[in-house]
Amino acid sequence: MVRKIYKYPEDKEILEQKSVEVTELTDEIKKLIEDLKDTVLYKHGAGISAIQLGKPYRICVINWDGIHVLINPVITRSRGEKAMMEGCLSVPDVFVETKRFQKVWISAKDENWNDIEYAEGGNGSYIAQHELDHFEGTCTLFKEYDRLKEIENAKVDTEN
Ligand SMILES: [Zn+2]
DSSP: OOOOOOTTTTTTTHTOOBOOOOOOOOOHHHHHHHHHHHHHHHHHHHHEEEGGGTOOOSEEEESSSSSSEEEEEEEEEEEEEEEEEEEEEEEEEEEEEEEEEEEEEEEOOTSSSSSEEESSSHHHHHHHHHHHHHHTTTOOOHHHHHHHHHHHHHHHHHOO
């Protein structure tokens, strides 16, 4: 089911929560995974984390070169650096160039609770790093939104 995506800054308190590890594939978690897939596809997003649907679990879905479900993902190795324009479904119409590892190797569980290594050489690695930030309650676009607001407020001040 396509779910409501929580937005910054309106839903700041929800989005800034830290997410917890998934210990078991319960019916609630299975439903959440289906909803994450439906929502990211419907919104044409490159990726989504569970907290964006208001659920503080370490689950994300990458929509690049197919759909990849990562549960409890941990970066084990990284290589190189690249800067790319980044956006977020929780911060519509804001983009910012962000420098990240060019490639990462991630240990995770998939939606069938199998151990997997996710190591996409292309944008998948880049998107995954964005999604992992959400588990810590942060996002490059939250910071960019705040920065743009400050500029906007400063401009209003000088006009007065
Ligand atoms: Zn995001």
